[in-house]
Amino acid sequence: MKFFVDTADVDAIRELNDLGMVDGVTTNPSLILKAGRDITEVTREICAMVDGPVSAEVVAEKAEDMIREGKILAQIADNIAVKVPLTWDGLKACRALSQDGHMVNVTLCFSPAQAILAAKAGATFISPFIGRLDDIHLDGVDLIADIREIYDNYGYETQILAASIRSVNHIIEVGKIGTDVITAPPGVIKSMANHVLTDKGLEQFNKDWAKTGQKIG
Ligand code: G3P
Numbered sequence: 001m002k003f004f005v006d007t008a009d010v011d012a013i014r015e016l017n018d019l020g021m022v023d024g025v026t027t028n029p030s031l032i033l034k035a036g037r038d039i040t041e042v043t044r045e046i047c048a049m050v051d052g053p054v055s056a057e058v059v060a061e062k063a064e065d066m067i068r069e070g071k072i073l074a075q076i077a078d079n080i081a082v083k084v085p086l087t088w089d090g091l092k093a094c095r096a097l098s099q100d101g102h103m104v105n106v107t108l109c110f111s112p113a114q115a116i117l118a119a120k121a122g123a124t125f126i127s128p129f130i131g132r133l134d135d136i137h138l139d140g141v142d143l144i145a146d147i148r149e150i151y152d153n154y155g156y157e158t159q160i161l162a163a164s165i166r167s168v169n170h171i172i173e174v175g176k177i178g179t180d181v182i183t184a185p186p187g188v189i190k191s192m193a194n195h196v197l198t199d200k201g202l203e204q205f206n207k208d209w210a211k212t213g214q215k216i217g
Contacts, residue, residue: 002024003016003022003024003184004025004026006025006163007035007185007186008031008042008043010035015186016189016190024054025050025052025053026105027042027056028083029057044076053105054080055081055125056073056080057083058085061087061089066092074102081102081124081125082097083105084105085106085108091117098122098123112143112147115147119154124159128140128163130143130144130162133164140170141170148160161180162174162181165184165188170182171184171192
């Protein structure tokens with residue numbers, strides 16, 4: 001399973017990257033706002049730090065404007081994946097940008113039908129938002145399963161990038177289904193290390209060790 005980090009927080013990316021936990025990064029306009037940084041400057045910094053794809057999102061709504069913005073974003077670094085929304089214009093932009101040799105991440109996917117169109121338009125990644133489906137009492141994990149089944153049936157090469165991940169459980173569930181990539185906030189990735197029995201076990205080991213009166217080294 002590839003791990004992308006869903007943030008434009010450079011320090012948080014660095015911490016995970018130094019541990020070998022980062023296969024790529026995803027950003028969006030909301031994450032750029034949260035980081036409070038200039039999009040070009042922060043994206044360049046992230047691209048220099050991370051070897052894998054770094055998604056940077058267009059904001060235009062018409063295909064021709066998305067293509068123009070996408071080409072500008074792609075100039076930031078070789079590892080940019082241009083992110084376009086799953087609209088009809090976004091699919092046109094996906095087609096043009098991928099034919100032009102750019103990686104394209106089609107975002108805001110909420111149905112298997114949308115995912116089929118993205119694959120046919122040549123998307124490198126499809127980003128189904130699972131947490132936002134859960135928010136409206138639909139099953140985001142089921143969407144990943146449906147897309148996996150359809151993509152495998154037809155040998156589509158578009159990678160499934162499970163996004164809007166809110167919990168460790170989301171990561172486990174989409175991993176069992178066989179998502180290609182997950183993108184999650186740094187805090188969710190770090191919380192994968194937590195287990196109440198690890199904490200309890202460590203506490204007991206520390207207590208018992210103190211009773212031995214020994215030292216290592
Ligand atoms: O990768 C998409 C992600 O940034 C959206 O997450 O939690 O705002 O639905 P969320």
